[in-house]
Amino acid sequence: MLGVSTEVVDVCVAGGGPAGLTAGLLFARAGANVLVLEKHPDFLRDFRGDTVHPSTLMALDELGLAEEFLTLPHVELPQLPMATAMGPVTFADFRRLPGRFPFVAFMPQWDVLNFLAESARRYPNFRLIQQAEVTELIAHDGTVTGLRARTPEAVLEVRSRLVVAADGRNSLVRHHDLLQVAASRAPMDVLWFRVSKPAGERLPAVRSGRDFFIVCIDRDEYLQVAYMIPKGGFEAVRARGLDAFRAAIAAIYPSLTAALTVEIDDWDAIKPLDVRVDRLRDWYRPGLLAIGDAAHAMSPAGGVGINLAVQDAIAAARLLAPTLRDGRTPTTAQLRAVQRRRELPMRVVQFAQLRLLTDLYPSAERPGTDKPLLARLLRRFPGLAHVVARVIGLGVRPEHVPSKPHAPRLEAMTQEK
Incomplete structure (x- = not known):
């Protein structure tokens, strides 16, 4: 006891x-x-x-810790590009933000x-x-x-x-x-997994299309992937089988096909996140x-x-x-x-x-679209990317x-x- x-x-x-x-x-x-x-x-x-x-980096700077923090391995992105069916758009552009940290x-x-x-x-x-x-x-x-x-x-x-x-x-x-x-x-759920990076290729970090939205975070040695699915849809994904899941990801990123076959060899490699x-x-x-x-x-x-x-x-x-x-x-x-x-x-x-x-994001409640509202607005008004950057970068x-x-x-x- x-x-x-x-x-x-x-x-x-x-x-x-x-x-x-x-x-x-x-x-x-x-x-x-x-x-x-x-x-x-x-x-x-x-x-x-x-x-x-940038808001967190500014806080660390006010604590006198930012320079030390940024010596840790990291990747700095002054812009967040997104590949869509309509063509590439810039989701957020941090370059005009005030201060020392115009990047994520x-x-x-x-x-x-x-x-x-x-x-x-x-x-x-x-x-x-x-x-x-x-x-x-x-x-x-x-x-x-x-x-x-x-x-x-x-x-x-x-x-x-x-x-x-x-x-x-x-x-x-x-x-x-x-x-x-x-x-x-509960807008959607996320399936997380990791997979090796294809040699000599830089993949778009964010891709959007009809019935899919995917994010690839580059961790140097591998990619950490977030694949959005309809809320509560993990059991339906499992029912379609692992081959179908790998094929869906490979259709978005063909260069990952070989790594997916070897590394995503059972469902334990995939971690569902209940989004609320x-x-x-x-x-x-x-x-x-x-x-x-x-x-x-x-x-x-x-x-x-x-x-x-x-x-x-x-x-x-x-x-x-x-x-x-x-x-x-x-x-x-x-x-x-x-x-x-x-x-x-x-x-x-x-x-x-x-x-x-x-x-x-994909949803069980509505049909998918390859022309999401935000992408259309960003293509028509490119300056909106600076507004988005300010809202998510500084708050x-x-x-x-x-x-x-x-x-x-x-x-x-x-x-x-």
Whole structure:
């Protein structure tokens, strides 16, 4: 039987993804005592978002970390081209964006998370515990006062002034109906797989056609492929057989035919992603705040999920850290202010994903088209690519990291050491 271990901190973050680690880093930088709990032993999980947009690079720059971050292996794309049946179009053109980073950086998410974790560990008041699966929240008189987690060594009981739920679309707060989902739609699903790159050939990263939409992320040694299918359609794909699946991909990218035959040899090589686009009615209750996918699940369209999560974390830390640093508990009004700050950007992106981009993807509810609305608009109005770049690259309401943290409690801790 596992023993019980107790921790007391200012902020306990459930989830070590982009939102959780950014929040942990920023709260610690501001002087709060922070504990981040991550259920996995490491960050080496494939088939996760890899796009780091200018808004995130600007935040890292404000932290003095951008140059170090960009020494990690990555690919910079100043434009996102898309091949369509009507011809090539530029989906987004970042070259006119203000600032030092007029591009999207493609970097494996495990490298991003390792970098954020190592950067946060430079603060003595930050800790990350991995293999710590959060199992329940602790509440008293309607206020969340901490949480419990299971680790290999013990049951961990954490008491905190604030719990940040950054544990994704399957968050504990959703699973236990602690915060209610207000609206939810499921536009499509995604099948992820990896395949070797054809020698000497550069494939279009995005291709759109009648009844298909596919994205190839170049990871240097191989391609990570996202193949969109109608919502709930994976069993129908399986019923048609693996040969039919490989043939469908080869019809889009003929040069992958040989690699598909050898490397996609069973269904275990294909990972289905259940796509949802939803949002919570309220992101908070006394003592608790949800951010990132826990508050608003996004589709992979535009690769904006990571960057919205990071922006949520910046806003939360900026609005709440002074209170926590002073040893006080954020009020419900302060928690509500975070949602009010971040709800408009989230709604704009979700509207675009569900309306403007909807006919890019295959659907069981409507016939496919090889002339999707967005592609037609981009061909007729090429300047729209700059607008798209601004919306997905910087967001409707970019957040900025405070330039000078005031952290008397951190200084006191350092002096004690």
